[in-house]
Amino acid sequence: MGNRREFLLGGLAGGAAVAVAGLPVAGAGTAARVPLPPRAASAAPLYRLIVDERFSVTHGLLAAARGQGVASSAIDGDVTDVWFNDLDLRWRQGPAPIAGLTTVGALFCLERLAWDAGMRLHFRADHRCFADGRVEHVLRAPASVVTRADALRLAHPDWARALLPLLTRGTAAPAGALSERIVIGASGSFPAGHTEWLVSWYLGPKAAGRGSVA
């Protein structure tokens, strides 16, 4: 896209190229696979993954995305460039799913801009780290997705990265209120002393039958 902050990794990757059936669990030589929730027949391929490169915890996710040819953008907290130079132009043609690991502020902006493009938040996992090394994850998604996301957390030491298949694959638009699950554990891939409140998320087309503006 000509943006100095962006890493265009393989252009507009097709869904078939990035969707995987399950994530190989990389930790400690294990080889188990965590099954992913089924993708809705109507789910569009991920258009772009957005990560805040100021935080080292995002780097594993970005590298994994790069390895799979997922179109990705790195930001420094401000979403203006990726939205103005890319997403806004794409969304004028219709909804196109995006996902990310960013600050809450970046998601706040992108979610509201996505509403105007006929999209909604399908999945959100807040990662709040505490000074004592604990991290609180609050998952909000349809119940089956919450279960799968939590399974990924238990199976992989770098959960932020482990969510990649779920983020690239997408989920069907939630039909009602999102389920919520709060889990508290060790910081894992979130480094000790890390104080930012980050969030993994997926924004996709809203459910059929709803109005198309906001």
Add this chain to the structure above:
Amino acid sequence: MRTPPGVSVGRYQQALRQFTDAVGRDFVYTSDADVDLYRDAYSPFRGENEEIVASAAIAPDSVEQVQQVMRIANEHRIPIYPVSTGKNLGYGGSAPVLSGSVVLDLKRMNRILEVNERNASALVEPGVSYFDLYRHIRERGYRLWVDVPDPGWGGLIGNALDHGAGYTVLPMRDHFDGHCGMEVVLANGDIVRTGMGALPGATTWQQFHYGVGPYVDGLFSQANFGVVTKMGFWLYPEPEAHRCGSVYVPRHDDVHAFVDILCYLTNSGICDSTIQFDSPMITAAAKDAAVAAIVNRRGGAAPSDWDHIAAERGLMSWGTKFHFYGPQKVIDARWEYVRERFGVIPGVKFTEGSAHRFPLTREQVEQVDPADKVSLGIPNLQIFAFGARTQDNPSPTSGHLWFSPVVPMSGEGLLTARRVFHDAFAEWDVAPLGSGLPYSFHARTFLFLYGFQVTADPAVNRRNRATFRRMIQLAAEHGWGEYRTHPAFMEPVTDAYSFNNHALRRLHETLKDAIDPNGIISAGRYGIWPRHLRQRRT
């Protein structure tokens, strides 16, 4: 189903069916999931029963559809709350003032109807954002700037109607002052064009404000007398160059001479950008206890103590940064003159800032210092990145409310307002966000901006609401009033403007009863209630 107050379910459902006929099924929203998107993201009542929420939303695509919606609403007495892009965060977002109102979402009306490069003006619909107009101008290569606020995703019309402002030059940066001509749909569905727009075939609608007769445009700002469906704006011809420079003075009492010179330079147009006052001493107080003890002393700092520690720490007392726009030789001369004028203050220091020549390429735009983008008319969302939790900001909030009183543009005005507000903060044990130093967005005045946190904790929000109300009263006791406010405080803020037994409010109510007798438009906005709801005023 949520329903508007005083409207039966049956009648409401009939109105919704008629709204659907008018704008199409896809653009009438009644499900909680859809209507919840219009909640105020920064509501100080979030999680409490008092939160103000809409009952439905309608998104028309044309002025004709707006007319139909207003006629239907008028027939059924459905309260309507128009929003442009709904991004007025900190001042209510897209949530109504009266719970149960139907939001009239105008963001589908996003046509840029005209850009006139020769006369540097534009005519737009309410859904046009600053980003939209900026993109339109750049794609077509017009040598024009649009003045933008922080942040740039809001609509030109909504921001201007709420007296928003930006950072470049007057009158364009005072967004209402920089408008020229309106089209308004009244409560009965009638269409009015103001200024030259009232003259059929007029070709100067966006050039001459007044037309002939009473100038009524102000009635549609911070008010509820109509739905603005088109608005003209003056744009700024792209300058040849930009440069900026800073001026700092060393002593506490230099503030008087500093602001006097500043007033002359800004009132005469020699300096024509937004002024953001700075004080290295006040900034240092956040991390230096000895400086804080002097700067934050109850009753105001003692100038001799202030000057002593400022000299000891090597800190300047007051300053600001000036942006200059225009031909290179002109802005060089302006900066030289500014230095000459401030040069009479002993110990003054000048610092050169960034400089640009235009037009900028896309790559150059991306390389502009984020802090300077709004000063160059480049819309962005950078401000949302400032609120992230960092080492220096360990407790980010869920939002904020701006307390924004207008105070005299003088050294005495600045010192008095700081003393009054900060003594109150100390007494009440509160610490609002903000530098505690004024801006000058609008001509000839200072504006203080204090942010009160909106959090996930209703108890904290209740306390901040109470503090906010005390601040309104405190400011009013000193003759200072807010320029704009969140719906939660429109009643007390406007109540302070009480000259002659609230004569201004009574005039507003007389107009409301005449123009919108059923009181369907934005009930309660800026304290203007329709007759049947006036008992709600507390």
